[in-house]
Amino acid sequence: MLAAVMLLLALARPVSAAPDGTSRRAEALKRLLEVFGIEDPPAPPAHVKQPPQYMVDLFNTVANADGVTKNPGVLEGNTVRSFLDKIHSEKMHFLFVLSSVTKNEKILAAELHLFRLWPRASDGPKRHHFCQVSVYQVLDKTRPEAPEGRKLLASRLLALQGSGWEVFAITQAVRDWAQDESSNQGLLVSVQSLGGGLPDPPGVRFASSRDHHESKKPMLVLFTDDGRRGASLPANAFPGRAPVLPAKMTVPKGSGPRSTRSLDRLQPCQRHPLSVDFEEIGWSGWIISPRGYNAYHCKGACPFPLGENMRPTNHATVQSIINALKLSEGVSSPCCVPDKLYSINLLYFDDDENVVLKQYDDMVAGSCGCH
Numbered sequence: 001m002l003a004a005v006m007l008l009l010a011l012a013r014p015v016s017a018a019p020d021g022t023s024r025r026a027e028a029l030k031r032l033l034e035v036f037g038i039e040d041p042p043a044p045p046a047h048v049k050q051p052p053q054y055m056v057d058l059f060n061t062v063a064n065a066d067g068v069t070k071n072p073g074v075l076e077g078n079t080v081r082s083f084l085d086k087i088h089s090e091k092m093h094f095l096f097v098l099s100s101v102t103k104n105e106k107i108l109a110a111e112l113h114l115f116r117l118w119p120r121a122s123d124g125p126k127r128h129h130f131c132q133v134s135v136y137q138v139l140d141k142t143r144p145e146a147p148e149g150r151k152l153l154a155s156r157l158l159a160l161q162g163s164g165w166e167v168f169a170i171t172q173a174v175r176d177w178a179q180d181e182s183s184n185q186g187l188l189v190s191v192q193s194l195g196g197g198l199p200d201p202p203g204v205r206f207a208s209s210r211d212h213h214e215s216k217k218p219m220l221v222l223f224t225d226d227g228r229r230g231a232s233l234p235a236n237a238f239p240g241r242a243p244v245l246p247a248k249m250t251v252p253k254g255s256g257p258r259s260t261r262s263l264d265r266l267q268p269c270q271r272h273p274l275s276v277d278f279e280e281i282g283w284s285g286w287i288i289s290p291r292g293y294n295a296y297h298c299k300g301a302c303p304f305p306l307g308e309n310m311r312p313t314n315h316a317t318v319q320s321i322i323n324a325l326k327l328s329e330g331v332s333s334p335c336c337v338p339d340k341l342y343s344i345n346l347l348y349f350d351d352d353e354n355v356v357l358k359q360y361d362d363m364v365a366g367s368c369g370c371h
Contacts, residue, residue: 029281036360037228042351044285051288051355053215054113054165055082055347059289059357063345067290068364077108077225080357081350085208085218092189092206093144096220098177100350105224110174111167112154112187115207115216118163130157131204132192133166137173138185150188157194158204166206174222228361269300269310269336271368288347288355295364302334302370311339311369320370340366 033041058080064070083096094112101107112135133156140149154168170187177184191204207216277292278284284291304324306312312320316334323333342364347357 032281036346037226037358041283042286042349045349045353049349049353050214051347051349052082052084052217052219054219054221055080055355055357056289059345059347062357062359063290065290066293067344067346068293069343069345069359075357075359076223077106078228078359078361079105079224079226081222081224082355083220083222084354087186088208092191092208093138093186094189094218094220095184095186097352098174098181098184098222100352100354100356101178101222101224102226105226107171107175107178107222107224109169109223110171111221112170112189113219113221114166114168114189115218116158116163116166117205117207119160119205129161130159130194132156132194133158133204134190134192135168135170136188136190137170137176138188141185144185144188153187160204170220174220267300269298269302269368269370271296271365272299274365286349288349290344290346293344293364296338296366298336298338298365298368300336300368302336304333306334306370311367313369313371316370334370336368337371338365338367339369339371342366 033039058074062069062071062074081101083098085094086097087093087095134152135154136144136150137153138144138150140146143149151173153170153173156168158166173187189206191206206218208218274295274297275292276295278287279291302310302312302316302320304320306317306320312334319331319334322328322331341362343359343361344363345357345359347355350356
């Protein structure tokens, strides 16, 4: 994977007019998209669009500024998708189009996020301090208010005074929609005052997708797992700088390419920066965060005898001995490779302009060793 990234970075810069240069760059970009599980890069949003604050906060909780996972275990699965209401109705009837969810994604949890508004002064005094909020799965969109046209998903009592986000679990309904797309008739939210038929209005109001700010619009949040798992170790203690490296070996002075190659061979195995810039690649229009990250790469010699600072495996130690003593023909010295890999997170707009948070394993070399 890192080799694909390195190839991309070499090709992302302007290339000569040679026909094979253009095709190699296109192939490199295609391979990198495969690493990120994307067939084609999504088009940037048609208009300037702010991602839901919930998704931004979730990204900042999970990842550092470079996108590297800092709090493993926060996400359930490796993908979080957010969907905005497509009906924009004055009534509390919401429809979320889930066409961007792939067939191989396992739905782990689904939540309806509604922003609760402060009661209006014009509502007047209330006879009760609480009201009941119910969320229904619509079974028949021609009569969603009828008992046989809806199915209760969640219900709770809310105090009349207050403001902020309310979250309702609706996992089973979304799983039904994923199995049969035609069954997706949306959700209906009902607010009823306590006391059965008293004339006072319910009091609790929620922001709608039609009349309120983007940051307060109703939202469906979907937690899924696409099964793409690697051997990444969670970077809960990921350092902000490179690990302490062994002292550099003394090298003879020289000049020119041959001297540079000799210098590289004499340097001990260690980690070096490898910048991945999404703007340079041409992806900055749809990736929200991060703007790029440091993948790092491993370079250097694994000379005999291998010390503990080379983090060698037992196999590498034996191989270095065989190579040094020339006990077997054609046995090379061990290679300098990543021995810890960390995951990164991307926050981006998909083809439907939904905001997605996705975690990718094995994307950052955490440290290097001789293997």
